[in-house]
Amino acid sequence: MRYVIVIAALAFFLIWDGLYNHGRYLDISVRELNHVVRYVTGKA
Numbered sequence: 001m002r003y004v005i006v007i008a009a010l011a012f013f014l015i016w017d018g019l020y021n022h023g024r025y026l027d028i029s030v031r032e033l034n035h036v037v038r039y040v041t042g043k044a
Contacts, residue, residue, distance in 0.1 A: 014026065
């Protein structure tokens, strides 16, 4: 049941972000995650 709630919350966030913000928060999140991955792997 926990996984269903998490997946539903993620789906709701993605739909909300896409409809009302044109994917702005998703874009920011992906960029920040990319920075973190580069920092951790040492490819900065």
